[in-house]
Amino acid sequence: MAGTALGGGAAVVRPAAAKPLTVAGLLLEYLKREGVQTVFGIPGGPITPVFDALYHDPSIRLVSTRHEAGAAFMALGYARVTGRLGVCLLTTGPGTTNALTGVAAAKADSLPVLAMSAQVATAAFGKGSLQDSTYDRGDVVEMFRPFTKLSAMLSNPANLGMLLRQGLRLALTGRRGPVHINIPTDFMRREVHEDLQRPDQYRPTCRTFDREAVKDAALRLLASRRPAILAGHGVNLAGAQPELLELAELLSVPVATTPKGKGAFPEDHPLALRVFGLASSPWSEEYLLSGGVDVLFVLGSSLHEISTQGWEERLRPSDALIQLDVDPSVVARNYPVDVALVGDARTTLRELLFHLRRLLANGEHPPRRDDGSLAALKRRLPAVIDPGKREDSGVPLKPQFVMAELNAALPEDALLFIDSGNNTLWALHYLDAVGRRAFIHNWGEFGAMGFGVAASIGGKVGAPERPVVALVGDGSFGMNGMEVSTAVTYGIPVVWVVLNDARYNAVHHGQTLQYEGRTMGTEFKRMVLARVAE
Numbered sequence: 001m002a003g004t005a006l007g008g009g010a011a012v013v014r015p016a017a018a019k020p021l022t023v024a025g026l027l028l029e030y031l032k033r034e035g036v037q038t039v040f041g042i043p044g045g046p047i048t049p050v051f052d053a054l055y056h057d058p059s060i061r062l063v064s065t066r067h068e069a070g071a072a073f074m075a076l077g078y079a080r081v082t083g084r085l086g087v088c089l090l091t092t093g094p095g096t097t098n099a100l101t102g103v104a105a106a107k108a109d110s111l112p113v114l115a116m117s118a119q120v121a122t123a124a125f126g127k128g129s130l131q132d133s134t135y136d137r138g139d140v141v142e143m144f145r146p147f148t149k150l151s152a153m154l155s156n157p158a159n160l161g162m163l164l165r166q167g168l169r170l171a172l173t174g175r176r177g178p179v180h181i182n183i184p185t186d187f188m189r190r191e192v193h194e195d196l197q198r199p200d201q202y203r204p205t206c207r208t209f210d211r212e213a214v215k216d217a218a219l220r221l222l223a224s225r226r227p228a229i230l231a232g233h234g235v236n237l238a239g240a241q242p243e244l245l246e247l248a249e250l251l252s253v254p255v256a257t258t259p260k261g262k263g264a265f266p267e268d269h270p271l272a273l274r275v276f277g278l279a280s281s282p283w284s285e286e287y288l289l290s291g292g293v294d295v296l297f298v299l300g301s302s303l304h305e306i307s308t309q310g311w312e313e314r315l316r317p318s319d320a321l322i323q324l325d326v327d328p329s330v331v332a333r334n335y336p337v338d339v340a341l342v343g344d345a346r347t348t349l350r351e352l353l354f355h356l357r358r359l360l361a362n363g364e365h366p367p368r369r370d371d372g373s374l375a376a377l378k379r380r381l382p383a384v385i386d387p388g389k390r391e392d393s394g395v396p397l398k399p400q401f402v403m404a405e406l407n408a409a410l411p412e413d414a415l416l417f418i419d420s421g422n423n424t425l426w427a428l429h430y431l432d433a434v435g436r437r438a439f440i441h442n443w444g445e446f447g448a449m450g451f452g453v454a455a456s457i458g459g460k461v462g463a464p465e466r467p468v469v470a471l472v473g474d475g476s477f478g479m480n481g482m483e484v485s486t487a488v489t490y491g492i493p494v495v496w497v498v499l500n501d502a503r504y505n506a507v508h509h510g511q512t513l514q515y516e517g518r519t520m521g522t523e524f525k526r527m528v529l530a531r532v533a534e
Contacts, residue, residue, distance in 0.1 A: 020191040023157050023183065024053040027116065028060060029196055030164050034172075035084045038063060038461050040071040044091025046118035049188035051089070063461065063490055068095050070454040070483040072102020072115065077458030079111040080440055081415060081466075083239070085171060086458065090117040092185070093133045096140045101448050104147040106178040108446035109260075110237060110327075112171040113178040115144065119153065121186040144180040151180040157190040161197075169203040175327035176237070206326065207347040214348065217297070217322045217339045218355040222365035224295035224319070227253045228288055230276060232307065233260035234300020234325060234345050236438070241265070243349035244299065250356060253297070254374055256284040258307035259428050261300065262439040267383075267432050271374070274383060278306040278443065279428035282381040287374070294319040300345045302330035304445055311335075324348055384430055399423075399499065403430035406471070406497060412437055414467045415459050419452030421473035422506045423499050450479030456494045457487050469495045475504040477529055484532045502526040 021029065027050065031039070038061040043051045054062050065071040068090055075086030086106070090096045096117040106113040117140060125134045133140040134153075144151040149170040154160055160183075167179040221227055235244055241264055248255050248271050255265040256273035267274050274281035276288055287293070289312065296317040301307050302325065308315055311334055323331050324341035331340045341348055359365055384390075389400035403426050410416065412435025418427045424443050433439060440459065442451040456470035477498050487494050508522035 020193050022049070022053065022189050022191055023154075023160050024049045024188045025057075026160055026192055026194055026196075027164065028053055028057055030161075030168065031085070031087060031114075032059060033196070033199055034168060035082075036087055037061060038078060039087040039089055040065055040074040040078070040458065041087075041089030042066075042068055042071060042091065042095065044095050044118070046120060046185035047089055047091040047095070049185065050116070050118075061461075063457070063486065063492075065454070065486050066482040067480065068098035069102050069450065070457075070480050070486065072099040072113070073105065073448075073451055073454035073480065074458030074461070074483075075113045075115075076102060076106045076109065076111050076451075077417065077440070077455030078462040079106070079113055079458075080109070080455070081438075081459040081462035084112075084462075085168070086111065086113040088113065088115050090115060092118045092120055093130075093138070093140075096133060096182075097138070097143065100144065100147065102451075102454075103144065103178045103180065105442050105446050105448045105451055107147045107149075108444060109442060110176050110233070111178070112176040114167065114171060115148070115178060115180040117180065117182045118188070119182050119184045122184045141180070141182050147178070148180045149177045151182075153182040154184065154187060157187045157192050160187075160192060161194045165197065165202040168199070172199075173203050174206050207344050209341065209343040209348045209351050211351070213339055213341050214351050215355055217341060218352055218359060219365075220295055220320045220322065220339060221251060221253070221297065222356065222359060226292050227251065227295040227297065228273075228293045228317075229253050229255045229297045229299065230258060230288070230301060230307075231255055231261045231264040231299045232258040232301025233444070235261055235264040236300075238300065238326075238345035238347075240299075240346035240349050243346055243353065245269075246353060247349060247356075250353065250360075254287055256281075256288060257433070258301045259424075260307070260441065260444050262428055263433045263437055264300075266434055268434050274433075275428050276307070277309055279425045280309065281383055281429070282385065283378060283383055286377055286381055289314040291318070293317045296321050298323045299349075300325060302327075302445075303334040306444055308334070390430065399426040400430055402497075402499065403427065406469075407431050410437065410469065411435075411467050414438075414469055415440065415456075415463060417441070417452040417456035417459060417468070417470045418443075419470065419472040419476040420447045420449045421476055421499075421504075422509070423471050423473045423476075425506075426499075427471050449476040451476070453477055453480040453496065454483040456496070457483060457492050460487075460492050460494050467495075468493075469497060471497050472499070473505065474498055474500040474502065474527065474529065478524075478527070481529065481532055488533055498529050500526060500529060 071088040075088040079086030171179045256276040259278045273284040276284035320338040322339040323337045328342045390404035415438045418441035452470045460468040504522045511519045
């Protein structure tokens with residue numbers, strides 16, 4: 001403690017000044033406070049001060065990747081599995097632009113990722129120095145802006161704490177998403193004096209709700225004759241699966257999931273309708289599009305194209321559409337709503353359950369009773385299209401058979417990363433969401449190929465105790481497949497299942513249908529992919 005003597009010999013005791021940190025060191029301190037244990041990236045001259053800080057601080061692990069796109073996708077996978085901040089470290093110029101697709105995928109999936117990029121020294125701005133990416137040299141800050149909640153360059157080393165707190169606050173509150181902070185290399189070794197703050201001191205929770213709207217939703221659900229729930233990606237992100245199950249069982253409401261919501265509700269449950277939208281189950285199509293649903297409760301979905309079969313008009317219920325989302329900008333964007341609920345899915349569902357139980361206890365509304373129609377529907381229709389093909393082991397292998405074998409082999413706590421392509425359709429339709437299985441893919445508002453190859457590595461780093469499998473087409477594997485060598489280097493045990501047909505087959509099939517059987521640019525030589533892991 002430092003003291004200042006006064007006239008009578010007394011001293012006013014003050015705390016010692018905070019020990020100065022470098023800009024790179026301060027960055028790591030804030031990452032540790034956010035629970036970050038691993039970061040992903042590739043060293044390059046301007047970013048090396050951060051790598052040197054990592055060398056001196058073994059509490060944060062570095063995974064050095066083969067491409068910056070892989071680093072961004074790994075950070076995304078880490079964020080998706082842990083719920084914490086994912087971090088990718090990027091050198092300037094092409095090292096930063098290489099990561100843009102992965103950052104855009106994180107934006108589409110509402111995942112908190114910090115893309116921390118280096119910049120050339122301030123004295124070299126605009127002079128044509130190697131990999132200068134400022135101003136008219138290919139301004140990466142502007143380039144990242146549409147794909148992030150914040151993209152900013154540090155203009156003064158003393159302001160790093162403020163800029164970091166702003167970025168972390170935006171990344172981790174409300175509808176989560178990526179942020180990009182660009183730091184000139186000459187700032188990174190500068191010492192700064194900073195009173196470090198705890199996360200609760202700079203980012204508030206968003207666990208709020210409109211009580212009157214929740215009461216309205218409760219009354220409408222109780223009064224409904226034939227309700228249904230459509231659960232989306234937001235349920236999985238909020239960890240609201242137990243509350244969803246409790247709600248469905250309390251009111252005997254059938255539940256379908258959107259493609260990105262798969263895993264939010266157990267598909268072996270009597271009330272499960274499986275997936276609706278892209279790769280729909282016959283069960284969900286029949287129930288939701290029959291015209292009989294009077295109240296539809298949409299949880300954590302913006303109702304975009306692949307979640308609605310191209311904004312199918314028959315999805316609209318006869319009496320009321322209730323939509324819950326953490327982002328007010330997507331509520332009622334694609335369908336008019338009768339009750340809008342804005343808030344975290346888990347918090348809002350807990351409040352809804354509270355009001356429903358109180359109403360039921362007061363006898364205001366009797367619980368809706370199942371009339372047996374759902375069970376009859378399931379007896380009449382198969383859960384999947386062409387169910388017999390799942391048992392056809394003929395050569396060449398049928399995707400349906402591969403999915404059946406994978407279904408039998410996958411543990412019920414597996415994390416399945418599904419890359420973009422035909423394999424997405426097969427997985428969503430034929431694999432079963434049971435137990436704690438998680439289905440993680442990027443198809444929706446973005447759909448990046450190569451996503452699952454690398455994101456699965458970040459997922460395994462974030463959850464080492466869970467089995468991790470990546471289901472990938474050979475087209476997607478060709479885009480980020482070298483990251484398998486990253487997993488080998490660091491001993492990260494992921495299983496990649498590759499559907500190897502020597503084609504971009506989703507596009508090939510689409511061309512065949514649209515252009516009288518003509519195709520162009522969709523075929524390539526079959527690769528021996530296992531050698532990448534040697």
